[in-house]
Amino acid sequence: MKRKLRLLVLVGAMLFGAVGLGSADRSWADDGFYVIAVSPGTFKGAWSSTTVYHAKDIVFYNGSSWFSLLGQNQNKAPNANSIYWTMLAQKGDTGPPGPSQYKGELTWSYHRTESASGSVNVYYTIKVGISYVGGSYYIVQGKVDMPAEPGEKPLIISGSAILEGSNLMITMHGSQPWTDGMKSTSIFYANVDKTTFNGTAWGNTNAFDTINREMYYDYSAGTLNLTSAPIPLP
Numbered sequence: 434m435k436r437k438l439r440l441l442v443l444v445g446a447m448l449f450g451a452v453g454l455g456s457a458d459r460s461w462a463d464d465g466f467y468v469i470a471v472s473p474g475t476f477k478g479a480w481s482s483t484t485v486y487h488a489k490d491i492v493f494y495n496g497s498s499w500f501s502l503l504g505q506n507q508n509k510a511p512n513a514n515s516i517y518w519t520m521l522a523q524k525g526d527t528g529p530p531g532p533s534q535y536k537g538e539l540t541w542s543y544h545r546t547e548s549a550s551g552s553v554n555v556y557y558t559i560k561v562g563i564s565y566v567g568g569s570y571y572i573v574q575g576k577v578d579m580p581a582e583p584g585e586k587p588l589i590i591s592g593s594a595i596l597e598g599s600n601l602m603i604t605m606h607g608s609q610p611w612t613d614g615m616k617s618t619s620i621f622y623a624n625v626d627k628t629t630f631n632g633t634a635w636g637n638t639n640a641f642d643t644i645n646r647e648m649y650y651d652y653s654a655g656t657l658n659l660t661s662a663p664i665p666l667p
Contacts, residue, residue, distance in 0.1 A: 474500055482508045496524030534565040539630055540661035543577070547635075547654040559657070561590070561605075565667055569596040573603055586610060588619060596666060601627045614644040623657060627666055630659040 477484065480492040480499070486506035492499050498521040499511035511518035543557040561575030570593065577588040592605030607619040617640035625632030635654035642649070 480511060482510075491521065498522045536563045536565055536571075536666065537664040538562050538575075538661065539659060539664060541630070541657045542660050543634060543655055543657055545653050545655040547652065549650060549652040559590075563594070563664060563666075571595070571601075571666075573605060577607065579609075588617075590619075590621060592621075596627060599627055600632070601625050601630070601666070614642060616641050616643060617649075621653075625657055625659075628663065630657075630663050632657050 474489040474491040475487075476491045477486065478493065480494040484507065486492070486501045487504045488501055488506075490501040490506070492501070492511065494511045497511075499518045500521050501517065502519055503517050506517045509517045511520070539561050541559040543559050545553055545555040545557060547553065558578040559575065560578075561573050564572040564574075566572055572592075573594050574591045577590060579586075579588060586609060588607045588609040590605040590607040592603060594601050594603040596602075601624075603621075603623040603625070605621045605623075607621060609617045609619070611617075617638050619636055619638040621634065621636035623632060623634040633655070634657050636652075638651045638653065640649040640651070641647070
């Protein structure tokens with residue numbers, strides 16, 4: 434058995450030496466194997482048909498790395514000349530999209546036509562950024578600029594969206610502190626076309642007056658009209 438092991442190691446050492454990868458120390462180690470010193474190659478960057486490569490030069494070609502076996506290696510594409518080149522690492526397949534790929538910003542004009550007390554005619558500006566998570570799922574974050582009222586600040590919103598057929602269905606939660614002591618939270622839903630991003634929206638708001646210790650409720654429904662450029666969705 435020991436002779437077989439020595440023979441295998443000797444053949445391996447001869448092969449390493451034949452391609453110029455290194456040299457073999459023919460003294461035996463304690464476990465009965467040859468000690469083979471392998472010298473590293475020289476990285477030359479992307480392969481070029483005009484460059485003369487030497488043995489042990491390493492290049493990138495079509496996404497993979499290649500090792501030059503011989504000298505005077507010129508104008509021989511690595512993938513078509515196995516006498517001159519051997520592959521070190523092959524390019525892998527394209528993986529799935531990573532999390533939170535930012536796709537861009539959308540701006541809507543929200544025409545509110547309904548409230549808890551009846552019909553209204555109010556316009557809001559909604560701005561959101563959309564990030565792609567994967568599959569049919571998205572993350573949505575942004576704000577709603579409310580009509581100018583004393584003490585009122587933008588409604589900060591965040592949520593998620595799912596692509597169902599030709600529609601993008603969005604659910605967002607919002608919070609809004611006022612300088613006059615009012616604090617509100619909202620749930621907002623929207624159903625828009627995935628190409629034009631126009632559609633309808635509805636939701637409700639709960640607000641608490643921290644000064645008078647009173648609770649308020651309101652309902653909102655209306656239409657969304659895109660005023661910015663649409664975003665291509667994967």
